[in-house]
Amino acid sequence: MKIAIIGCGNMGMAFANSFIQYNLVKKEDLLLIEKNKERGDILQEQKAGVVVDTISEKISSVNLVILSVKPQDYPSVSDELKQYLRPGQLVLSIMAGIPIKKIQESLSYPLIIRAMPNTPALLGMGMTAFASAPEVGLSDIRLAENLINSTGRAVFLEEESLLDAVTGLSGSGPAYFFYLIKNMIDAGIAMGFDPSMSALLVKQTMLGSYHLMQTSDKSLDELIQAVASKGGTTEAALKTFGEKEVGQGLQKGIFAARDRAVELAK
Ligand SMILES: NC(=O)C1=CN([C@@H]2O[C@H](COP(=O)(O)OP(=O)(O)OC[C@H]3O[C@@H](n4cnc5c(N)ncnc54)[C@H](O)[C@@H]3O)[C@@H](O)[C@H]2O)C=CC1
Ligand SMILES: O=C(O)[C@@H]1CCC=N1
CATH class of the missing domain: 3.40.50.720 (NAD(P)-binding Rossmann-like Domain)
Incomplete structure (x- = not known):
């Protein structure tokens, strides 16, 4: 070969x-x-x-x-x-x-x-x-x-x-993951942690959460519910994400990546 x-x-x-x-x-x-x-x-x-x-x-x-x-x-x-x-x-x-x-x-x-x-x-x-x-x-x-x-x-x-959608989803996907982690680390820094401590807290959380998702028989919604106690802290964060349309923003970003792949063909 x-x-x-x-x-x-x-x-x-x-x-x-x-x-x-x-x-x-x-x-x-x-x-x-x-x-x-x-x-x-x-x-x-x-x-x-x-x-x-x-x-x-x-x-x-x-x-x-x-x-x-x-x-x-x-x-x-x-x-x-x-x-x-x-x-x-x-x-x-x-x-x-x-x-x-x-x-x-x-x-x-x-x-x-x-x-x-x-x-x-x-x-x-x-x-x-x-x-x-x-x-x-x-x-x-x-x-x-x-x-x-x-x-x-x-x-x-x-x-x-479908390869253009793949490009928007998994091709560019690692960048979305790093973007999410970076913003979480930045939030930790803004709340007073030094960068290495904030990075440790966030990266271990993401690693553990990934494995929990892969081994659990719960759906993603159920996993979210298991963290978000009624009237608690997570709920406050999720409410803000909803108000700021974070989920829709993420999806729009993915569609933009897909659309750019289509454009690159021209
Ligand atoms: N970086 C990523 O996450 C992904 C990239 N891709 C695709 O992979 C391709 C490469 O991306 P990267 O590796 O990130 O880019 P890159 O910029 O790291 O590598 C491209 C290489 O091609 C060389 N090059 C340019 N013209 C050349 C020529 N005429 N002859 C020989 N070498 C030449 C450049 O000097 C450069 O080293 C792109 O088409 C991109 O769409 C696909 C999936 C993921
Ligand atoms: O950003 C890009 O154009 C390439 C394709 C998928 C990931 N990187």
Whole structure:
């Protein structure tokens, strides 16, 4: 198995490192194409794979090409890449927004899989949904699924259009989680704790609550009710969240992320 990764930033390298960790590819068979010199030098020092700074005929000998540049950088990548693709190679895009059809047209190439991962893939705890072009065979879909599974969980979507909603929900989701935690820590600081004490109180609360949610047979509403005593403190917080429309605001944010993914396709 030979793999090329075009764009070796956060996500490209999260994928690369997981493949190496699970022996799905050897470092000498992992072509890392990174245009930024500083980033390329770091990867070179880490001996992360075969590091190069341009797309070249080396691409023609790999089984799988992963597209992990920003969507805005993709037009220049497709212009260079299309001349080197050979029949039978599989192209896996993790770029937000850009639809399979558009990738097929820009590369004049049919075998495209589109996936939306998230940053916990860095730890092998990612959540990725993926969809494939109708031309891609079952064995290539399985191949992609096995590779993605090394970065966390994978789900196959029959309907590609749902990938934009996935982007708004789980793709961007880690940022929402960190945003919530940051605001809770800031509230703790505002109430007089030093930052490290506030961070400890909040992070352990989130960790414990996550595990409680995963092991309990109660619904989320029941779990909330179990904390919110009648006339008590939690109720005061929940009332304020309701008045400030925090829940609706969160949902609107998620829809905005989904809508931005749709826009990136244009
Ligand atoms: N960061 C995230 O949480 C997620 C990102 N994505 C998608 O993954 C893609 C990459 O995102 P990140 O890794 O966060 O970005 P990043 O900025 O960390 O990495 C992109 C890399 O591509 C390189 N690059 C740009 N043009 C290039 C070219 N022509 N040839 C070779 N390398 C080139 C850049 O120098 C950079 O190192 C994006 O399309 C994004 O939509 C998907 C899911 C989650
Ligand atoms: O913010 C972005 O555009 C990318 C896609 C999902 C997470 N990060």
